[in-house]
Amino acid sequence: QQQVKQSPQSLIVQKGGISIINCAYENTAFDYFPWYQQFPGKGPALLIAIRPDVSEKKEGRFTISFNKSAKQFSLHIMDSQPGDSATYFCAASRDGTASKLTFGTGTRLQVTL
């Protein structure tokens, strides 16, 4: 039972382009939505997170867009760089904290020169 659906599975973007990764959830009780970046051989690292009372949050080149009525949220990476090549995971929390998380299945991003 997959409660957070993430797409695409993989993504190739040219340097300088915009990378967009989408997630959809089913459980309306979810109330905290973080994104993670994971490099090969490393643990995930928290990138940015949003709560459902805002529709957008931006930190540097990373932006989360949140659509509560559609139960969807997405990560936009502006001016994508080769160093952004990694696997990205969305997640949703069942209790508003960062402890009870359900993860998406991940998107492998490759940024080409």
Added chain:
Amino acid sequence: EAQVTQNPRYLITVTGKKLTVTCSQNMNHEYMSWYRQDPGLGLRQIYYSMNVEVTDKGDVPEGYKVSRKEKRNFPLILESPSPNQTSLYFCASSSLLGQTYEQYFGPGTRLTVT
């Protein structure tokens, strides 16, 4: 330096031989969690803890035990490991920071059960 440490990093064991993977954090975080990562499945939560002596099951707790006797430590115990527990395991800790959470993951423990 904020850090979550896990030991061992790599472990090959045999079916049924009890093992413990340790996790320790130096940030005084209240929340700690264990996840397993399998190809195509993302990360799935095994157990989590809200504070000392407070733990609860995640999505895939079968075959695992945890304890939280001290705030900094959250060991994962496999009392009778089976081959389907072969996976990459991550420990994480977190704490509320303003409107969001500060959260760190450990480097991972790759477990193979033969």
